[in-house]
Amino acid sequence: MAAEIIAFPEPDRGDRLVSSIARLEAVLRDVERVGAGDPGPGLDQMLAAMERMSDQLVDLACLLLDEDAKLQAQSAFRCLSDKIAETRDTFDQLGGRSYP
Template structure:
């Protein structure tokens, strides 16, 4: 796996928005890699990445949204996390229909 260097606009100060977007880009690349290299075997890892992706989106939302929108984002991603956990449990139990 090749390492990538992310160049930030100002080396002395890292803008939280730029940092969050860079982290999201790295996760998207990880999902793309998993889908290409391990489409079936990487399901557990894909679910982990999706959870991290959701957490990062919530972090990003807190930087750019007002309080009401932040609460809505938090509720939506809590629901997403619950669904990811249910999916993981279903696959761990060997269930085929969700």
């Protein structure tokens, strides 16, 4: 009996890239919408959008960059996430508001 080699299709990186860019564009529209109004009351929305944007940028980095660059991008976005959390804490202390 001869062994038959089965060729599985490789996931199309182009589809993942287009999908990731579309999600990033949606986040940017949210930022523009919130930024068009008074950004003070929408601070939590802006911070949440920044977190979603960083997640999308990490996804893009994983598709486009080599391993070393991916690790650097992930580290940078972890720092950004920490800064966002600090900003929320400071805002909560100043205004007594809590956010998810």
